[in-house]
Amino acid sequence: MLTAHLPSGYVLARCLPKGIPALMPAALIGAILPDIDMIWFHFVDDRAFHHHRYWVHVPFFWLVVASVALPLAWWLGWLRTAFVFFAAILMHLILDSIGGGIMWAAPVSDHLFALVTVPPTYGHWVASFILHWTFLAELGVWGAAILLWVRRRQSTVSLEGP
Numbered sequence: 001m002l003t004a005h006l007p008s009g010y011v012l013a014r015c016l017p018k019g020i021p022a023l024m025p026a027a028l029i030g031a032i033l034p035d036i037d038m039i040w041f042h043f044v045d046d047r048a049f050h051h052h053r054y055w056v057h058v059p060f061f062w063l064v065v066a067s068v069a070l071p072l073a074w075w076l077g078w079l080r081t082a083f084v085f086f087a088a089i090l091m092h093l094i095l096d097s098i099g100g101g102i103m104w105a106a107p108v109s110d111h112l113f114a115l116v117t118v119p120p121t122y123g124h125w126v127a128s129f130i131l132h133w134t135f136l137a138e139l140g141v142w143g144a145a146i147l148l149w150v151r152r153r154q155s156t157v158s159l160e161g162p
Ligand SMILES: [Zn+2]
Pocket: 034, 035, 057, 092, 096
């Protein structure tokens, strides 16, 4: 997924009950955090590997992190916030599985599982992804986020009155 991780976090937060502490930051940070590996991908490894092979894109890594963090979050009283964060991470990995591939079976296998293989139809890989039908999923996420944002603005304005 190229562009829709941040709006997917917004959609997640807007679909959950409002009483969760730090709901929006947890959802937004979790929704984009796995792509922090792009820094290493571009500036250290010089794009030598598919960035979905870095540990922040491996579900097993997050399973281990969650198994430590969730009990700690429960003890600190932040369990619901931690669940939102890990749900956003999981959502990121699922969305990346549409056309990018995720190592769902790691550490048993290093195979990148993808719902659809996007062929290198155009000269640049970004063009191949944007002009592939799977990009409609990204547009759908963006559309949902914009719709929810507009609805919230309208309800805020109507609460404030003229
Ligand atoms: Zn990603």
